Amino acid sequence: MQHIVSVLVENKFGALSRISGLFSGRGFNIESLSVGPTLDPDVSTMTIVTEGDDRIIEQITKQLNKLVDVIKVVDLTEQEYVERETALIKINTRSEDRAEALRIVDIFRARIIDSTPNTYTIEITGDVKRIDAIINLLRPLGIKNLIRTGRIAIARGEGRNASVRDIPERRSVSR
Amino acid sequence: MKMTGSQILVECLKKEGVKTLFAYPGGVNLPIFDVLYDQKDINVVLCRHEQGGGHMAEGYARVTGKAGVVLVTSGPGATNTVTAIADAAMDSTPMIILTGQVPTQMIGNDAFQEADMVGITRPCTKYNILVKDVNDLAQAVKEAFYIATSGRPGPVLIDLPKDVVLAKAAFNYPESVYIRSYSPNFKGNKWQVKQAVQEILKAKKPVLYAGGGVLASDASKELRELAETAHIPVTNTLMGLGGFPGTHPLFLGMLGMHGTYSANMAIHNSDLIIAVGARFDDRVTGRVKDFAPNARIIHIDIDPTSIHKVITANIPIVGEAKTILKDLNQYLSASGNGVSGKCKPWHEQIAAWKKERPLSYDQGDETIKPQYVIDKIYEATRGEAIVATDVGQHQMWAAQFYKFDRPRTFLTSGGLGTMGYGLPAAIGAQMAAPEKMVFCIAGDGGIVMNIQELTTAVQYKLPIKIAIINNRYLGMVRQWQQLFYDKRYSSSFIGEQPNFVKLAEAFGLTGLLASKVGEVEPVLQEALSIKGPVLIDFRVDEEENCYPMVPAGAAINEMVFADPVGPRPAAEIQKAKKAGGILTA
Ligand SMILES: Cc1cc2nc3c(=O)[nH]c(=O)nc-3n(C[C@H](O)[C@H](O)[C@H](O)COP(=O)(O)OP(=O)(O)OC[C@H]3O[C@@H](n4cnc5c(N)ncnc54)[C@H](O)[C@@H]3O)c2cc1C
Ligand SMILES: Cc1ncc(C[n+]2csc(CCOP(=O)(O)OP(=O)(O)O)c2C)c(N)n1
Numbered sequence: 033m034q035h036i037v038s039v040l041v042e043n044k045f046g047a048l049s050r051i052s053g054l055f056s057g058r059g060f061n062i063e064s065l066s067v068g069p070t071l072d073p074d075v076s077t078m079t080i081v082t083e084g085d086d087r088i089i090e091q092i093t094k095q096l097n098k099l100v101d102v103i104k105v106v107d108l109t110e111q112e113y114v115e116r117e118t119a120l121i122k123i124n125t126r127s128e129d130r131a132e133a134l135r136i137v138d139i140f141r142a143r144i145i146d147s148t149p150n151t152y153t154i155e156i157t158g159d160v161k162r163i164d165a166i167i168n169l170l171r172p173l174g175i176k177n178l179i180r181t182g183r184i185a186i187a188r189g190e191g192r193n194a195s196v197r198d199i200p201e202r203r204s205v206s207r
Numbered sequence: 208m209k210m211t212g213s214q215i216l217v218e219c220l221k222k223e224g225v226k227t228l229f230a231y232p233g234g235v236n237l238p239i240f241d242v243l244y245d246q247k248d249i250n251v252v253l254c255r256h257e258q259g260g261g262h263m264a265e266g267y268a269r270v271t272g273k274a275g276v277v278l279v280t281s282g283p284g285a286t287n288t289v290t291a292i293a294d295a296a297m298d299s300t301p302m303i304i305l306t307g308q309v310p311t312q313m314i315g316n317d318a319f320q321e322a323d324m325v326g327i328t329r330p331c332t333k334y335n336i337l338v339k340d341v342n343d344l345a346q347a348v349k350e351a352f353y354i355a356t357s358g359r360p361g362p363v364l365i366d367l368p369k370d371v372v373l374a375k376a377a378f379n380y381p382e383s384v385y386i387r388s389y390s391p392n393f394k395g396n397k398w399q400v401k402q403a404v405q406e407i408l409k410a411k412k413p414v415l416y417a418g419g420g421v422l423a424s425d426a427s428k429e430l431r432e433l434a435e436t437a438h439i440p441v442t443n444t445l446m447g448l449g450g451f452p453g454t455h456p457l458f459l460g461m462l463g464m465h466g467t468y469s470a471n472m473a474i475h476n477s478d479l480i481i482a483v484g485a486r487f488d489d490r491v492t493g494r495v496k497d498f499a500p501n502a503r504i505i506h507i508d509i510d511p512t513s514i515h516k517v518i519t520a521n522i523p524i525v526g527e528a529k530t531i532l533k534d535l536n537q538y539l540s541a542s543g544n545g546v547s548g549k550c551k552p553w554h555e556q557i558a559a560w561k562k563e564r565p566l567s568y569d570q571g572d573e574t575i576k577p578q579y580v581i582d583k584i585y586e587a588t589r590g591e592a593i594v595a596t597d598v599g600q601h602q603m604w605a606a607q608f609y610k611f612d613r614p615r616t617f618l619t620s621g622g623l624g625t626m627g628y629g630l631p632a633a634i635g636a637q638m639a640a641p642e643k644m645v646f647c648i649a650g651d652g653g654i655v656m657n658i659q660e661l662t663t664a665v666q667y668k669l670p671i672k673i674a675i676i677n678n679r680y681l682g683m684v685r686q687w688q689q690l691f692y693d694k695r696y697s698s699s700f701i702g703e704q705p706n707f708v709k710l711a712e713a714f715g716l717t718g719l720l721a722s723k724v725g726e727v728e729p730v731l732q733e734a735l736s737i738k739g740p741v742l743i744d745f746r747v748d749e750e751e752n753c754y755p756m757v758p759a760g761a762a763i764n765e766m767v768f769a770d771p772v773g774p775r776p777a778a779e780i781q782k783a784k785k786a787g788g789i790l791t792a
């Protein structure tokens with residue numbers, strides 16, 4: 033089953049490759065991974081979409097937690113969450129296709145963010161199904177380039193998040 | 208007062224109580240060596256190859272429980288340590304590796320002797336860090352020691368660019384560390400511990416399966432108390448040997464691929480396995496789906512990833528083995544040891560297994576059997592030596608026939624199985640425990656993988672005794688080829704070898720030879736009477752095999768006890784190959 037795992041990680045040199053290295057080194061699957069800053073400039077959030085049975089997902093979350101730079105791991109799939117992905121799609125548009133392209137953009141409530149005589153660049157945000165659907169409709173017109181951000185997700189309401197607000201209180205360890 | 212990075216580093220090491228540093232110099236770490244030249248607190252041990260230095264640090268760490276420390280130069284010096292780092296990671300050995308690095312402004316330019324050590328060692332360290340600013344150095348060192356030695360121990364690498372060790376900063380050694388993203392779990396969940404007590408009180412066929420975590424946690428005493436109060440037989444993993452007295456009546460010996468009949472049968476038939484600091488390695492479980500089919504499992508481990516990784520535990524308890532065992536013991540004695548008679552048939556059964564198939568070998572009066580050498584080393588050292596082994600058949604025989612009564616006396620490469628580990632590990636051990644007898648038991652194959660360290664032993668006048676179990680084969684490989692590849696000894700014959708006695712002499716050691724049964728004891732006595740290092744070439748039976756053996760892919764009660772008679776049918780060989788009989792030793 034597919035899982036969306038949200039990971040709060042120290043924004044340190046090499047932290048991203050530690051995480052991607054963990055997945056490749058242990059043969060875990062990554063469908064997508066997206067990284068971005070949080071309210072705290074020293075901390076990033078990663079959203080990882082992965083696939084595996086319960087035992088594998090348990091190992092993935094434990095192994096992530098074991099990485100020294102990882103602050104918190106939440107498997108969002110265990111609760112209610114919302115997810116979004118953005119895609120930028122550049123299509124070829126000969127004159128007779130331009131109207132069709134506009135119609136599709138309209139139906140999906142997408143936006144055209146760049147236009148030249150022979151191309152449109154379309155921006156769409158939504159869940160994966162929506163993005164897959166528009167891609168399927170645009171394909172016959174000729175897609176020149178497609179860039180997807182990978183999915184990001186957040187718990188609904190009061191659900192458990194990997195949020196900087198949850199970073200544990202300072203615990204001092206002296207020796 | 209400002210100090211250079213090199214001075215700061217050395218001061219940090221002193222603050223951490225480092226007494227011994229295994230080191231090898233080169234361009235970028237010369238500033239550090241220059242500081243080391245003037246001080247007396249740290250004994251700098253010059254290894255002769257950085258891999259050797261790494262294993263020395265491991266040996267040192269295994270004996271002391273403290274982090275072993277290695278200092279090497281950039282590029283080749285650093286990459287030479289990688290095998291030892293991976294070894295330490297697999298066996299959870301605390302280690303600090305200080306690697307020189309090219310100056311920060313040259314990093315990434317393919318500079319002379321540049322290697323991306325942080326990148327190369329990312330998957331085989333517990334943590335690693337490139338220090339880019341001398342002001343961060345002390346903090347990095349403090350954190351490195353904390354990470355390496357807390358929780359599940361492991362190697363931590365600090366990469367030190369030359370400009371950083373030359374730059375100056377004020378020295379403030381942090382009194383404490385706080386790493387918000389790292390908090391090893393220490394205490395076990397009390398409720399789970401109480402559940403475990405209930406299981407122990409109920410069980411009729413309990414077994415304690417104790418691993419390296421007992422040693423890491425310094426929990427031998429607590430383990431013994433649990434075994435004795437609840438009257439539970441104990442088996443050790445290879446890494447756990449010494450964690451429970453090898454001569455104790457409740458001891459079953461090692462379990463697993465080359466484990467004893469009684470240990471494997473006890474595990475297979477038990478109704479409750481109490482795993483303490485052991486990680487259900489595939490050399491232990493055999494075919495996982497048939498592992499201990501009727502047992503409930505209590506799994507005590509400090510690392511949550513060890514739990515449910517291979518075997519699903521009924522009662523997982525995450526935490527320090529020592530505290531959890533203490534709690535268990537306390538609750539158990541409070542419940543009035545309601546354990547007395549209920550396990551009697553189990554103990555009788557175990558006694559019968561022990562009698563039925565004890566570890567054995569057939570020593571005739573000519574050719575020396577390798578097991579006999581181990582027996583005699585055990586006797587000659589009265590079981591009091593620290594033994595470091597290499598990897599192969601001799602390693603398994605050492606594990607089977609030397610009875611380790613005390614923790615931290617058996618040093619071996621278990622997880623990675625690194626040939627070349629034994630000699631440098633013995634050197635590190637002797638450095639850590641100058642007053643102890645230290646034996647290295649090595650194969651004729653593995654000993655030459657780090658033979659250069661004989662010089663180190665001589666230079667530091669270390670009285671280590673090195674026993675080469677010389678069967679003129681890569682014996683463990685040959686055994687598999689005999690059993691699973693129709694005796695096609697492809698590249699496993701190593702009879703073309705140096706004269707080990709002369710080789711020892713050339714290095715400045717005493718070299719001794721034993722090729723007949725009657726020579727074994729006198730040669731050992733002679734070796735022990737010599738103050739300095741001694742190497743003994745034991746010419747043993749060339750085709751002796753290590754049994755019992757659980758073939759790859761078999762369940763652990765499916766043991767083989769002797770060579771098959773006559774040629775093996777081709778079909779059987781094919782079957783064995785299919786079952787995973789590929790060489791993984
Ligand atoms: C040729 C060869 C043959 C082998 N044959 C066998 C064999 O027959 N039998 C056998 O047993 N092994 C054998 N091995 C070794 C095997 O590969 C493994 O290395 C070994 O079984 C692992 O031992 P362990 O489970 O004790 O784990 P270790 O690798 O020692 O791991 C220790 C465990 O304890 C935990 N731990 C660490 N610190 C603490 C603490 N403070 N508190 C609680 N838990 C802690 C860790 O998280 C980890 O899970 C062989 C190796 C070789 C090279
Ligand atoms: C560095 C390394 N290379 C290869 C192996 C595979 N291997 C495992 S045991 C063994 C044979 C060891 O031979 P020897 O040192 O003579 O010991 P013996 O088995 O004969 O006692 C080999 C080649 C290994 N474990 N480590």
Ligand SMILES: [Mg+2]
Pocket residue numbers: 650651652676677678679680681682
């Ligand atoms: Mg050999």
